[in-house]
Amino acid sequence: MADDTNREYIAKQRKASTASTWYGVAALDSDSIYRSIDRSELMAGRSRSFRSVAVAAALLCLLAAHGCSASKHHKPKPKPKPSPGGAISGNASSSSNSSTTPPPAPPLPTPPTPTPAPIPTPTPSPGSSSSNGSISGGGGWLNARATWYGAPNGAGPDDNGGACGFKNVNLPPFSAMTSCGNEPLFKDGKGCGSCYQIRCVAHQACSGVPEIVIITDMNYYPVSLYHFDLSGTAFGAMAKDNRNDELRHAGIIDIQFRRVPCQYAGLTVTFHVEQGSNPNYLAILVEYENGDGDVVQVDIMESRPAADGTLVPTGVWTPMRESWGSIWRLDTNHPQQGPFSLRITNESGKSLVADDVIPADWQPNAVYSSLVQFDD
Numbered sequence: 597m598a599d600d601t602n603r604e605y606i607a608k609q610r611k612a613s614t615a616s617t618w619y620g621v622a623a624l625d626s627d628s629i630y631r632s633i634d635r636s637e638l639m640a641g642r643s644r645s646f647r648s649v650a651v652a653a654a655l656l657c658l659l660a661a662h663g664c665s666a667s668k669h670h671k672p673k674p675k676p677k678p679s680p681g682g683a684i685s686g687n688a689s690s691s692s693n694s695s696t697t698p699p700p701a702p703p704l705p706t707p708p709t710p711t712p713a714p715i716p717t718p719t720p721s722p723g724s725s726s727s728n729g730s731i732s733g734g735g736g737w738l739n740a741r742a743t744w745y746g747a748p749n750g751a752g753p754d755d756n757g758g759a760c761g762f763k764n765v766n767l768p769p770f771s772a773m774t775s776c777g778n779e780p781l782f783k784d785g786k787g788c789g790s791c792y793q794i795r796c797v798a799h800q801a802c803s804g805v806p807e808i809v810i811i812t813d814m815n816y817y818p819v820s821l822y823h824f825d826l827s828g829t830a831f832g833a834m835a836k837d838n839r840n841d842e843l844r845h846a847g848i849i850d851i852q853f854r855r856v857p858c859q860y861a862g863l864t865v866t867f868h869v870e871q872g873s874n875p876n877y878l879a880i881l882v883e884y885e886n887g888d889g890d891v892v893q894v895d896i897m898e899s900r901p902a903a904d905g906t907l908v909p910t911g912v913w914t915p916m917r918e919s920w921g922s923i924w925r926l927d928t929n930h931p932q933q934g935p936f937s938l939r940i941t942n943e944s945g946k947s948l949v950a951d952d953v954i955p956a957d958w959q960p961n962a963v964y965s966s967l968v969q970f971d972d
Contacts, residue, residue, distance in 0.1 A: 772827050892941055934956035
């Protein structure tokens with residue numbers, strides 16, 4: 597009887613557990629409940645109240661277990677909040693799926709700007725380095741190198757001219773004793789007309805006797821710090837008697853040089869009006885200056901009609917511009933009126949004035965000699 601009663605009770609509980617859930621989970625398993633009650637007590641016929649208490653206790657345990665499970669599986673887990681620095685706190689900080697942006701890489705350091713090495717001053721070879729003295733004149737001998745060009749017994753250029761603008765340098769007073777000078781000697785044209793003593797002592801054909809040459813041309817060959825490219829005549833003049841050709845065959849030799857005053861005996865400063873000159877364009881070659889032999893500035897003064905119809909100087913000096921070599925020019929937007937006076941200044945700063953040296957009826961390609969000359 598007791599066993600039948602228990603079975604009836606368990607059947608009712610199974611029916612109730614099948615129809616009921618707590619938070620979506622099956623409430624009871626009848627076999628488990630059945631096993632949870634001591635079969636011996638059921639067989640002993642304990643009172644219904646005792647069974648009710650036991651079943652209630654089992655139900656409480658199951659409810660407690662179900663509540664923990666529900667909180668574990670159904671309560672949504674809060675998303676971790678990012679830390680102020682952008683990293684995710686908790687387990688998310690180590691997750692491989694983290695979407696945090698890494699901090700930017702520090703900028704690469706700017707490489708320092710390389711300092712260019714200073715350009716060294718040209719150091720001439722032992723045969724061409726400068727010794728004591730000054731190229732301006734009045735000093736000791738300086739070292740240089742020499743070559744030659746043109747005909748063996750010629751004046752250098754085929755047209756007997758050169759980059760200074762001088763004409764007929766094969767004739768006196770140049771007499772083919774001429775030379776090209778590199779930039780320290782040519783001086784962009786302001787060295788034209790300078791006079792130098794030269795001598796060679798390092799070749800067996802050298803006489804060692806100084807000879808005077810005049811700068812009438814230019815060269816830019818990087819032979820040495822000072823380079824004289826001489827006419828064939830001037831190069832051979834440094835040789836011993838009858839050994840001119842032997843010395844010229846050397847091609848390039850070491851020499852010594854020094855600046856000396858030019859001396860144009862019996863000549864005054866001369867002006868050559870260049871071909872192509874006209875009242876609005878006047879180009880003048882200056883030559884035969886004693887002393888420095890070169891010119892660094894030329895000024896011109898034109899004339900104007902006086903009340904009596906004669907032409908008188910205006911009293912106004914107008915600077916001329918260096919055209920090329922020893923040629924100076926004046927470009928104007930109105931016709932110039934002669935006669936013209938010219939003022940020339942040499943490298944030493946000395947000036948002289950040739951009054952009315954170019955007449956009012958001047959002609960292109962004409963030579964006009966002055967009455968003035970520099971002191972030696």
